[in-house]
Amino acid sequence: MRFRNASVRAKVTALIVSLTLLWAFAAWVTLREGVNLLWAATVNSGVIDPSEPLLVELQEERRLTAAHLGAGRRLVDKAIRDQRAETDTATAEFESAASGTAVQFAMDDSLGRRLQEVRGQLDRLTEVRKSIDSGKADFAKAATEYNTIIDSFYRMYDSVAEFDDKEAAKDGRTLSEMHHVREIFAREDALLAGIFAKGGFTQAEHTEFVKTAGVFRYSLAETMQQLREEDRAAFESWLKTPSVARVQAMENQLVRHDATLEPLPVSGEEWTKQAQATLSTMQTVTLKAGDRLLERITPIAIGVVVRLALAGGLGLLAVIASIVLSITTTRQLLAQLQKLRDAAHELSDERLPGIVERIGHGEEVDVAKEAPALDFGDDEIGQVGQAFNTVQRTAIAVAAEQAELRRSIRDILLSLARRTQGLVHRQLTVLDVMERRETDPEELKELFRLDHLAIRMRRNAENLIVLSGSSPARTWRRSVPMVDVVRGALAEVEDYTRVSLMPMGEVVLVGRAVGDVIHLLAELIENAVSFSPPYTNVQVSGQLVANGYVIEIEDRGLGMKPEDLDAANERIADPPEFRITGTARLGLYVVSQLAKRHDIQVVLKASPYGGTTVVVLLPQELVQLDPTPEPHDGGERERLPRRQPAVATATRPPAAPSATPPRAPAPAENVRTLPTRPTPVPAPTPAPDSRPRPQAAPTPRPEPAPAPEPEAETPAEPEQQSVTEFTPGGLPLRVPQANLAPALRDDTPTQPDFEEDDDERSPEEIRAMMGSLQSGTRRGRSQAAKMLEDQQGGDA
Structure with a gap:
């Protein structure tokens, strides 16, 4: 299985x-056959050939020694000494030939052991002679000693490696056995030499003679049966020679x-003459x-060489050519595959991605x-390439269809989102x-709750617009204070009461980015509130830095x-293409698209308090310092309106949680300039932790102009210009009795302390007061808006 997945190079290498x-x-x-042939030739020339003359000399020395001991002579004669010298010379030649390096390398272990045995027996020859x-x-003992030495030679012959050709090996073994048969007759001759010298047999x-003669005849007959036809015919002719016939006749007589x-029926001289002739002709x-066997082996050797x-x-050339x-x-x-x-x-x-992207953008592409x-x-x-061309055409066609499908889905999302957005705007107007x-x-x-839900629905509709690749319709022409931008984001968060708003500084955000920044902060704050325990708070702070303005959540x-x-950071920094399927975290995708639109950097990092801190860096071109915190008519920015309270000496308790959340800045098309005459309205004071509390919807800052009298309301007395005081969170302080009619105003309060009065009020009373405050503010x-329209109509 692993080889199946290997590369082409690896497979070709394995094949080679x-x-x-x-x-x-x-x-x-x-090569083994050739090596065996070479080793056999080396062993034959280094061991076998030198051993045969030595073997003959030993046989002759044995015969002369047997005749000498049979005659009972004490001193050896010259013939024995000369024979011993011939034997020693043959022994030296044998030792010299068998000690060659080539012979030692060609011998196997068995032949080596047999050769060492022969050498050991030859070393004993001196002791035997002594x-x-x-x-x-x-x-008898001398004959036994010589027989032992000669037998070691034949054991050495049996250890010579055979040819791989079975017929040649069989013929070689048969000739070796025939050579051994000659040794049996030589022993018989040596035995009779001693008998003739002594003059007679003992029992x-x-x-022993009868046994040796019987072994010779039996071995000769058996060996001849194993010879090839031509070799057997030669030995049969040899048996019919006069010397062999005479030897057989004398053997019969002696038996x-x-x-x-x-007395002996045969003379020693005649036996010696015929026996030597028999041994000589048998050797021939x-x-x-053996020569005929060599002739038969030669073609085999040539075939091995061929x-x-x-x-x-x-074969080597073929292998090299194949490689x-x-x-x-x-x-x-591999070159063609690499090109493909x-x-x-x-x-x-x-x-293909470029083509698909261009098709997705609606461009016409020449495929x-x-x-x-x-x-x-x-x-x-080439056929694989043609198949790939077919796959390519199909892939481009499918990509075009998918791009068209995605574009259609985006258009559907955008259409639904626009319709939903319009309906939500109308719903907000009705609720207002x-x-x-x-x-x-x-x-x-309950109306405030519906208002809050509608605002959140509007944000979800705007999410669909962002997912479809378009921009929401909410835009601002003028700058808006940063604190109002953050409040607008809080207005779109469900659990906004858990958010603590820190001082944001006198900084304004350019109008073109207000809607997207509110949307971005709302998504991040909503995420922070949703993924933190309900008993914890989410803190939002902001400050100017060298590269712009930083908001931390x-x-x-x-x-x-x-x-x-x-x-998450990688997803925000490099937003992927939006897919309809498998998008679990739409909020991060919306944040990434909004941040990319204005080059806003959003980074998530671990908080040391346990949790997550989101750092939003607004670039310098989106923020400006606010040199005039109180804008006048004709100013270059618009902001979430603040209320103009009267002079206050103390603060009131915060409103109950059931009041309305902060409202986002109104879109540019809904923003109107109020009359120039200030209309003081009481406002709730935030809690000391600066967390946004439910409060009345803020109104645009009024400008100096005569205020019209509300319909169905008692005309109010002219308001006195008041001095505004604010809390550390930037909210106006509410002053008791600041908006009462002169007839109802009590200059000498009967209550010594307003805190005690607050303590005596029930939550229901406070809620009723705040509800009246809200209704009055909205009226x-x-x-004021109706008055502004009348003035503009009169100027026209």
């Missing part, structure tokens, strides 16, 4: 290696001879049979020009009218894993 190993095996099989010369060895000697009663016939040349030489062809073919194949791969990668990584067909010939790789008319605190509370939740933080805003 297997081919090389196959050649090596075939060459070794043939025992014979000293008279310690008799006839034991006669038994029938009674060892104790009769055996050597001729096979060795073919397997070793031509070269495989390498060149592999290189060409590069072309496919270029198409899939560069051209044949932008993604030309791949041409790699008509071979198998109802809130102005309502005086019942409980009903007003810190929650006290469980936090995020480092890898999740990295993934005042309506009257």
Whole structure:
């Protein structure tokens, strides 16, 4: 399974290696035959050939020694000394030939052990001769010693490696056995030499002679049956020679001879003459049979050499040619595959995405020009290229369909979002009218809740607009204070009461970015509130820095894993293409799109309090210092209106949580300039922790102008210009009795302390007061807006 997934180069390399190993095996099989032939020739020339003369000399020395001991002579004669010298010379030549380096390398372990045995026996020859010369060895013992030395030679012959050809090996073993048969007759001759020298048999000697003669005849007959036809015919002719016939006749006479009663029927001279002739002719016939075996082996050896040349030489050339062809073919194949791969990668990584993107943007694309067909010939790789061309055309067609489908889905989302946005705007207008008319605190509370839900629905509709790739319709022409921008974001958060707003400084945000920044902060604050425990607060703070303005949103939740933080930051910094399926975190995608639109940097990091801190860096071109905190008519910015309270000496408790949340800045098309005459309205004071509390909807800052009298209301007394005081959070202080009619105003309060008065009021009373405050504020805003329209109509 692993080899199936290997590369083409690895597979070709494995094929070359297997081919090389196959050649090596075939060459070794043939080479082994040649090596065996070489080793056999080396052993034959270094061991066998030198041993045969030595063996003959030992046989002759044994015969002369047997005759010497049979005659009972004490001193060895000259013939024995001369024979011993011939034996020593043959021994020296044998030792010299067998000690060669080539012979030692060609011998196997078995032949080496047999050769060492022969050398050991030859070393004992000197001791045997001394025992014979000293008279310690008799006839039988001397013959036994020589027989032992000669037998070691035949054991060495049996250890010579055979030919791989079975017929040749069989013929070689048969000739070796025939040579051993000659040794048996030589022992018989040596035994009779001693008998003739002594003049007669003993019973034991006669038994030994009969046994040796019987073994010779039996071995000769059995060995001749194993010879080839021509070799057997040669030995049969040899058996019919006069010397062999005479030897057989004399053997028969000696076998029938009674060892104790009769003299020997055969003379020693005649036996020696015929026996030497028999041994000589038998050696000649055996050597001729060996020559014929060599002639039969020669073609076998030539065949081995030829096979060795073919397997070793031509096979090696074939392997080299195969390797070269495989390498060149592999290189060409890999080059074509690499070209095809590069072309496919270029198409899939560069051209095809660009074509799909352009098709997605609605451009007309010439597919044949932008993604030309791949041409790699008509071979198998070319056919793969043609198949890839088909895949390419199908992929482009599918991509075009998918791009059109995504564009259609985005258009559907945008259409639905625009419709929903319009309906939500109308709903907010209706709710605003109802809130102005309502005086019942409980009903007003429910209307405020509906108002808040509608604002959140508007943000969800704007999310769909952002997902579809468009911009929400809410825009501002003028700058808005940063604190009002953050309040507008809080108005779109469900659990806004858990958000603590820190001082934001006198900084304004340019109008073109107000809507998107409110939306972005609302998503981040909503995320922080949703993923933190309900008993914790989310803190929002801001300050000017060297690169712009930084807003930090810190929650006290469980936090995020480092890898999740990295993934979220990467998603925000480099937003991927929006997919309809599998998008679980739409908020991050919306934030990334809004931040990308204005080059806003949004970074998530771990909070030291446990949780997550979001750092929003607004670039310098989006923020400005606010040199005039109180804008006048004709100013260059518009802001979330603040109320103009009267002079205050103390603060009132915050409103109950059921009051309305802060309202976002109104869109540019809904913003109107109020009359220049200030209309003081009481405002709630925030709690010391600066957390936004439910409060009345802020109204635009009034400008100096005569205020119209509200409809169905008692005309109010002219208001006195008041001095505004604010809390550390930037909210106006509410002053008791600042808006009462002169007739109702009590200059000498009966209550010594307003705190005690607050303590005596119930929550229901406070809620009723705040509801009346809200309704009055909204009526005042309506009257001021109507007055402004009348003035503008009169000027026109």
